[in-house]
Amino acid sequence: MDKRLEDELDRAPKGTREALSAFKESGDLDQLEVFAKGIIARNIDDAYAEVLNKADDSTRMVDDLGIDSLTMLEIAMTFEDALGIELIDDELSGIKTYGGMREYLVEQIKIESS
Amino acid sequence: MSLAKVVVTGIGVVSPIGHTTKSILNNLRAQRHNFKRLSGYTDFKRSKISIGTEIPDFDTHSSLSEDWTCPYPTSFSKDELRSLNPHTYYAYQATREAIKEARLNTNELGEETGLFTASPGSISNIYHCMEELHEYGVNRTDPYGIVKSVVGTLSWNLSALFKIKGSNCGFTSACASSSHALGFAYDQIALGRQDRIIVTGAEDGDVLGVLPFGIMRALSTSDDPDSASLPFDSRRSGFVGCGGATTVVLESASAAAQRGVQVLAEFHGWGQSSDGYHPAAPIPEGIGLSRAIAGAIKSSGFKPDSIEYLNAHATGTQIGDLAEIRAIKCIFGESPKFPISSTKGLTGHGLSYAGILEIALCIRALSDGFTPGTANLLEPDPQSQGLHLPKDNLENGARRFLSNSSGFGGANVCLAMKLP
Numbered sequence: 001m002d003k004r005l006e007d008e009l010d011r012a013p014k015g016t017r018e019a020l021s022a023f024k025e026s027g028d029l030d031q032l033e034v035f036a037k038g039i040i041a042r043n044i045d046d047a048y049a050e051v052l053n054k055a056d057d058s059t060r061m062v063d064d065l066g067i068d069s070l071t072m073l074e075i076a077m078t079f080e081d082a083l084g085i086e087l088i089d090d091e092l093s094g095i096k097t098y099g100g101m102r103e104y105l106v107e108q109i110k111i112e113s114s
Numbered sequence: 115m116s117l118a119k120v121v122v123t124g125i126g127v128v129s130p131i132g133h134t135t136k137s138i139l140n141n142l143r144a145q146r147h148n149f150k151r152l153s154g155y156t157d158f159k160r161s162k163i164s165i166g167t168e169i170p171d172f173d174t175h176s177s178l179s180e181d182w183t184c185p186y187p188t189s190f191s192k193d194e195l196r197s198l199n200p201h202t203y204y205a206y207q208a209t210r211e212a213i214k215e216a217r218l219n220t221n222e223l224g225e226e227t228g229l230f231t232a233s234p235g236s237i238s239n240i241y242h243c244m245e246e247l248h249e250y251g252v253n254r255t256d257p258y259g260i261v262k263s264v265v266g267t268l269s270w271n272l273s274a275l276f277k278i279k280g281s282n283c284g285f286t287s288a289c290a291s292s293s294h295a296l297g298f299a300y301d302q303i304a305l306g307r308q309d310r311i312i313v314t315g316a317e318d319g320d321v322l323g324v325l326p327f328g329i330m331r332a333l334s335t336s337d338d339p340d341s342a343s344l345p346f347d348s349r350r351s352g353f354v355g356c357g358g359a360t361t362v363v364l365e366s367a368s369a370a371a372q373r374g375v376q377v378l379a380e381f382h383g384w385g386q387s388s389d390g391y392h393p394a395a396p397i398p399e400g401i402g403l404s405r406a407i408a409g410a411i412k413s414s415g416f417k418p419d420s421i422e423y424l425n426a427h428a429t430g431t432q433i434g435d436l437a438e439i440r441a442i443k444c445i446f447g448e449s450p451k452f453p454i455s456s457t458k459g460l461t462g463h464g465l466s467y468a469g470i471l472e473i474a475l476c477i478r479a480l481s482d483g484f485t486p487g488t489a490n491l492l493e494p495d496p497q498s499q500g501l502h503l504p505k506d507n508l509e510n511g512a513r514r515f516l517s518n519s520s521g522f523g524g525a526n527v528c529l530a531m532k533l534p
Binding site: 002004043045066068081 | 178191192193196246250253254256257258261
């Protein structure tokens, strides 16, 4: 694990690193979501924390969570390195909601493992 | 066409000798520097440089800006923090103070207000960005790497943070950069193109930004903090680099009067020139700088015998100080009456923000009733004979002053101001 990823996991909310390990061991999608939420929380302002906690499939990435395109790249880098997947720029920029992002992550993990 | 009068209405300084008016005045009056031995300098192989300086109460050592601390309340969003570098962090605080003193509010920082900046970018951030590029590859570098490092970073960060919508431009002429920014801001306001311009100069001043000057033999090799920065002194061996930021609010006298705000200084004019001689060294006779001084005198209408103080660029390098001595004598003769000093004896050399820092220090000191001397000047260079180079501060009530700056390639600026 490189230093950048280590730093991100160190600075993410408690439980993020553990959720990543648990997902890798069991493939439990609930753990994947805990990990993903932790990484998003690490990268957005505290003012959006409550919205993220209650996020559902329709929560908007830009308007509700304040994630701009460069922040999205930061988050995507961590997902790629932590999960060993590749996220495609064109597809990534098409993701508008929290639910869309979760679906996309699961899809890419499936592709990578097949 | 008549030119609008230009005045200074706000100043903010984040410097090695303080970040409040009170601490800066106390340190100027007591001639107290903040030079110290820094392990960051001596850790490098073949380094003969050991003395540097830091900003008191500010900590920007971490490579992650979210870890930085300062004595002021901050409310940066994570996005804002990601695009900052140390000098922009200093400049944000300096600008906040300057805006406060100028009694401006956010509504006034619209189209009527411009922003002129001077910074070389963040050399350490460029270095880190390149390190990531080599180690992790293109798609693993910091997405904000360019935004927080290259020249221009000060402009786009400050304009976004303060919602400035007027003209926005950066100046790069090495150690004359912030003086050029002030001069061209003067022109814009005098010509009626902008009511007000916030001028900011800033430098990281960290090890990676300063130590590369060592190979040029431009840095002080002294290991004694008390005799490391010695402008005009025969014992000088080079400058001590410093980081920090200074912001000056310039506006038309009529805009300032309309707002009923206090005028800190009147900006009467400026001159500039280029040596056209060498990419780094000044022309030894100081001919270029003398033309800048002559330009400032002409532009301001100051009579040479009415000048009461000259703040020198003098950084403490052998050739630079000599060229400036000759430039001054070329314009004012062998023994002008007014005192000449370099405040770099206390602050060190702020590189691209040196000129604006010195304007701020001049206005603060002269307004407080004293003219700064050149601290630690015990053995004046023999070539300076005839010049009035006081070591100690003078209580002479000077009001009309000039301030010199020179950068690489002989980029010279002289600014002319007067207290109201």
